Amino acid sequence: MLTIGDLSRKTGVKIPTIRYYEQMGLLDAAxxxxxxxxxxxxxxxxxxSFIKHARELGLxxxxxxxxxxxSAHPERPCEEADRIAAEQLTAxxxxxxxxxxxxxxxxxIATRCAGDQxxxxxxxxxxxxxEMCESDH
Known part of the structure; x- marks a missing residue:
């Protein structure tokens, strides 16, 4: 069994973030x-580690x-997981x-400036x- 500090060190996830994930229901209460x-x-x-990696990918x-x-239903088809990944790829x-x-x-803009003041x-x-911009950005 790991303390929250040990878990933080082993995963690289900060303690407040671990608590937040518990509050959000992503991690079961310890x-x-x-x-x-x-x-x-x-x-x-x-x-x-799963959550951290998913967050690193921007999910x-x-x-x-x-x-x-x-993931709690390993017998189900992958199409929903594929859809989520495809939506993230589009984003x-x-x-x-x-x-x-x-x-x-x-x-x-940075290369157009010719003024000294x-x-x-x-x-x-x-x-x-x-309106001085060349495109909508």
Whole structure:
């Protein structure tokens, strides 16, 4: 059995985050020792590692909750889990495209400034006047 500190060190998840996941119902409430310390076994460590990895991939708490529910039914088809992963992939691709547009616009703005003083600064003017941007970003 692991204390919450041990679990935190072994998974790299901070103690307040572990408590939060318990409050959200992603982790079952921990067993308590006679001294009222939380105690975690291997299944909780595995679940926490699952949650951490899912969060690193950008999945929402609700998506993680769905995947945890699905994992409790190993005989079910994978289509729901595949759908969740595909939705996350679409969201990531949309973010990447938005970041590319932002990069292009920031590069353009940063290289247009020819003034020596703020009163002539293209960056300041472009930020104040969105219509100076080449695209909607």
């Amino acid at each position: 067993e308590r020792s006679e001294g009222n310390q939380r105690r975690y076994a291997a299944p909780e460590r595995e679940r926490l 929402t708490i609700e998506a993680i909750r769905e995947l945890i529910d699905l 990531v691709r949309e973010k990447i495209e938005k970041l590319r547009r932002l990069e292009k616009e920031l590069k353009r 703020i009163k002539d600064c293209y960056v300041i003017r472009a930020l104040a006047h969105h």
